[in-house]
Amino acid sequence: MNRPVETAERRTQVADVDVLWRQAGDAPILYLHGVPAAGWQWEPFLARSGGVAPDLPGFGRSGKPAEFNYSIAGYDRFIEAFCNEVGLSRVTLVMHDWGSVGLAFAQRLPERVDRLVLTSVVPFVPGYRWHRVARAWRTPLLGEVLMGFTIRHGFRRSLPAEIADRAYDEFDHGTQRAILKLYRASPPEVLARAGERLGELSCPALIEWPTRDPYIGAEFGQRMADALGGETRVNTVEAGHYPWLEVPELIDRVANFVR
Numbered sequence: 001m002n003r004p005v006e007t008a009e010r011r012t013q014v015a016d017v018d019v020l021w022r023q024a025g026d027a028p029i030l031y032l033h034g035v036p037a038a039g040w041q042w043e044p045f046l047a048r049s050g051g052v053a054p055d056l057p058g059f060g061r062s063g064k065p066a067e068f069n070y071s072i073a074g075y076d077r078f079i080e081a082f083c084n085e086v087g088l089s090r091v092t093l094v095m096h097d098w099g100s101v102g103l104a105f106a107q108r109l110p111e112r113v114d115r116l117v118l119t120s121v122v123p124f125v126p127g128y129r130w131h132r133v134a135r136a137w138r139t140p141l142l143g144e145v146l147m148g149f150t151i152r153h154g155f156r157r158s159l160p161a162e163i164a165d166r167a168y169d170e171f172d173h174g175t176q177r178a179i180l181k182l183y184r185a186s187p188p189e190v191l192a193r194a195g196e197r198l199g200e201l202s203c204p205a206l207i208e209w210p211t212r213d214p215y216i217g218a219e220f221g222q223r224m225a226d227a228l229g230g231e232t233r234v235n236t237v238e239a240g241h242y243p244w245l246e247v248p249e250l251i252d253r254v255a256n257f258v259r
Contacts, residue, residue: 004047004048005024005025005046005047005048005049005050006024006025007022007023007024007043007046007047008022008023008024009021009022010022010023012085012086013085014078014081014082014085015077015078015081016065017057017062017063017065017068017078018062018063019054019055019057019062019063019082020039020054020055020060020061020062021039021052021053021054021055021082021086022039022040022042022043022046022052022053022054023051023052023086024046024047024050024051024052025050025051026050027049027050027051027258027259028051028088028089028090028091028092028114029049029050029051029052029091029092029094029258030051030052030053030054030079030083030088030091030092030093030094030102031045031046031051031052031053031094031095031099032054032056032079032093032094032095032096032099032100032101032102033053033055033056033059033060033096033097033098033099034096034097034098034099034121034122035059035097035098035179035182036059036155036167036170036171036175036179037059037060037097037163037166037167038055038056038059038060038061038062038166038167038170039053039054039055039056039060040053040055040060040166041096041163041242042094044244044248044251045094045244045251045254045255048251048252048254048255049254049255049258049259051092051094051258052086052088054082056075056078056101057070057075057078057178058070058174058175058177058178058179058182059170059175059178060170061170064172064174064175064177064178065174066177068178070177070178070181070182070185071181071182071185071186072101072104072185072186072190072194073104075101075104076101076104076105076108079101079102079105080105080108080109083112089112090111090112090113090114091112091113091114092113092114092115092116092117092258093105093106093113093115093116093117094117094119094254094258095116095117095118095119095121096119096120096121096242097120097121097122097241098121098122098182099121100118100121100122100123100124103116103121103124103194103195103198104124104194106201106203107195107197107198107200107201110200110201110202110203113201113203114203115203115204115205115206115257115258116201116203116204116205116206116228117205117206117207117208117254117257117258118205118206118207118208118209118221118224119207119208119209119210119237119243119244119250119254120209120210120213120215120216120241120242120243121216121224122186122191122216123191123195123216123220123223123224124191124192124194124195124198124224124227125191125192125195125198125220125223125224125227126188126192127192127223128188128191128192128216128217128220129188130183130188131214131215131216133146133215134183134215137179137180137183137184138183138184138187140184143180143183143184144180147176147179147180150171150176152164152165152168155167155168155171160240160242160245162242162245163242163245195227198224198227198228198229199227199228199229200229201228201229201230202229202230203230204230204231204232204257205225205228205230205231205232205233206232206233206235206253206254206257207221207224207225207232207233207234207235208235208237208243208244208250208253208254209221209222209224209234209235209236209237209243210237210238210239210240210241210243211236211237211238211239212238212239212240213240213241214240214241215241216241218236221234221236222234233257235250235253237250
């Protein structure tokens with residue numbers, strides 16, 4: 001049995017944002033989290049295969065400046081600046097939920113990406129429609145009211161126990177603002193345009209897609225696979241939105257692929 005890779009927390013300034021990130025070993029693997037979690041969601045993966053997992057701007061214990069560009073394009077540019085700052089000239093991208101912003105970086109700079117792992121990512125293909133909560137967040141005033149009335153019990157009802165409390169502890173005004181801006185900058189037609197060059201990505205890809213995700217339909221795993229231009233393997237996982245919590249062997253499959 002492999003010994004876990006030790007993880008250390010680090011801080012650095014990236015494009016005027018104070019960024020907290022976790023590093024395990026020296027593997028050039030970049031883990032990108034979704035909403036409303038942070039880099040800590042990748043701890044089991046870091047322990048298994050090493051890599052780097054930042055708290056993206058607006059989330060976790062990274063800075064949450066009002067002036068940051070909370071959009072696909074804004075995070076794309078941040079990822080490039082972060083990789084430059086921490087010395088990642090080439091990376092394998094492992095993405096979950098809104099970690100799909102890494103696909104914008106990959107399409108713009110394909111020469112810097114060796115492999116892709118997608119699990120339940122926001123799909124950058126035509127035909128996706130936002131789920132009910134996202135539609136509320138995208139609605140001015142209603143989204144602010146919904147954020148203001150969000151309580152810990154609501155997180156516990158809608159998120160796995162391993163995610164709920166840690167995410168709620170960091171669900172401050174800065175994170176709420178980041179979520180509202182990101183969703184409002186991302187109507188379905190913007191998501192589709194964000195994936196127009198996925199077919200130009202020729203690197204190998206692994207897709208681990210759950211069947212019981214209440215936010216993203218099971219069909220989008222294959223649709224993302226069809227959009228990519230390289231050799232892509234799709235595994236169907238009988239699980240919800242955080243599939244590795246229900247099917248831990250997914251972590252080993254990802255570790256074997258990224259190595």
